[in-house]
Amino acid sequence: MKKITLIILIMLSVTGLQAQNIFFPTKVGSVQTYATLNNKGKVEGYVRQTITDIKGGGNDMTISYLSEIIDKENKDGEAKMSIPLTIHIKDGIMYFDLNSMMPAQKDQPQMGELKMEITGAPTEIPTNLQVGQTLKDANMVMSMNMGFIKMKTEVNLTNGKCLAIEDVTVPAGTYKSHKVTQTAQATVMKIKSTTTTVTWYAPGVGTVKSETYDKDNKLQSSMELVASK
Numbered sequence: 130m131k132k133i134t135l136i137i138l139i140m141l142s143v144t145g146l147q148a149q150n151i152f153f154p155t156k157v158g159s160v161q162t163y164a165t166l167n168n169k170g171k172v173e174g175y176v177r178q179t180i181t182d183i184k185g186g187g188n189d190m191t192i193s194y195l196s197e198i199i200d201k202e203n204k205d206g207e208a209k210m211s212i213p214l215t216i217h218i219k220d221g222i223m224y225f226d227l228n229s230m231m232p233a234q235k236d237q238p239q240m241g242e243l244k245m246e247i248t249g250a251p252t253e254i255p256t257n258l259q260v261g262q263t264l265k266d267a268n269m270v271m272s273m274n275m276g277f278i279k280m281k282t283e284v285n286l287t288n289g290k291c292l293a294i295e296d297v298t299v300p301a302g303t304y305k306s307h308k309v310t311q312t313a314q315a316t317v318m319k320i321k322s323t324t325t326t327v328t329w330y331a332p333g334v335g336t337v338k339s340e341t342y343d344k345d346n347k348l349q350s351s352m353e354l355v356a357s358k
Contacts, residue, residue: 154180154334154335154357155180155183155190155192155333156180156183157180157181158179158180159179159180159357159358160177160178160179160180160356160357160358161177161178161179161334161335161356162176162177162178162204162354162355162357163175163177163178163336163352163353164300164352164353165350166350166351166352166353167350168347168348168349168350170351172201173201173350174199174200174201175198175199175200175201175355176196176197176199176352177196177197177199177204178194178195178196178197179195179197180192180193180194181193181194181195181213188218188219188220189218190217190218191215191216191217192215192216192217192218193213193214193216194213194214194215194216195211195212195213195214196211196213196214197210197211197212198210198211198212204355204356244273244274245271245273247269247270247271247272248269248270249267249268249269249284250267250268258291258307259291260291260292260294261291262290262291263288263289264290264291264309264311265289266285266286266287266289267285267286267289267311268283268284268285268286269282269283270282270283271283280317280318281316281317281318282315282316282317282318283315283316284313284314284315285313285314285315286311286326287312288310288312289309290309290310290311291308291309292308292309292310292327293307293308294306294307294308295329297329297331297337297338299337299355300353300354300355300356301353301354301355301356301357302357304329304331304337305331306329306331306337306338307329307330307331308327308328309327309328309329309330310325310328311325311326311328312324312325312326313326313341322343322344323344324341324342324343324344324349325341326339326340326342327339327340327342328340334354334357336352336354337353337354338351338352338353338354339351339352
């Protein structure tokens with residue numbers, strides 16, 4: 130549950146861009162691997178994203194991804210779970226197709242009889258993003274039905290703003306990135322929480338690094354790009 134939500138938040142954060150300057154790799158076979166870390170900087174696992182197909186071009190394009198959740202013991206190993214993701218570019222706007230995740234659930238034996246529905250709207254980031262510029266709000270609602278157990282997760286991203294353009298160094302390298310902050314208000318099984326996320330985006334790369342802080346401004350978790358090819 131936690132890691133599925135993580136993948137969705139990654140996608141909510143980086144889609145909705147104007148097409149001519151995408152904060153994403155756009156080449157079939159491109160692979161990006163992220164490490165997820167706890168508040169002490171210890172690796173808890175990995176998420177690997179691979180571009181599997183690109184259709185069309187310019188202002189009318191569909192990009193297909195495969196996101197894979199991997200054990201911390203072997204970041205280059207086989208995935209525990211695979212989730213397809215589709216991004217559409219139309220009329221200068223890029224957006225994430227939330228429904229593209231649904232077929233994968235039937236192919237995950239470890240998820241049993243799980244049924245999932247995801248709705249929402251991604252963050253929109255303009256190509257000419259300037260320091261001080263604010264962003265549109267975003268939201269995601271995920272409903273899960275596991276027979277006798279039903280769960281609902283809702284995440285609202287607000288107060289988005291570009292704070293700076295700066296060099297960020299992660300295991301994959303150093304990237305000139307847009308530093309963006311957002312407030313995330315989450316409700317999981319009727320339990321509410323508020324966190325602040327700080328994310329660094331690089332053109333042609335996407336998310337380079339992301340940090341999540343609690344309401345007392347204490348680091349909860351982070352994510353960083355460890356390999357890009």
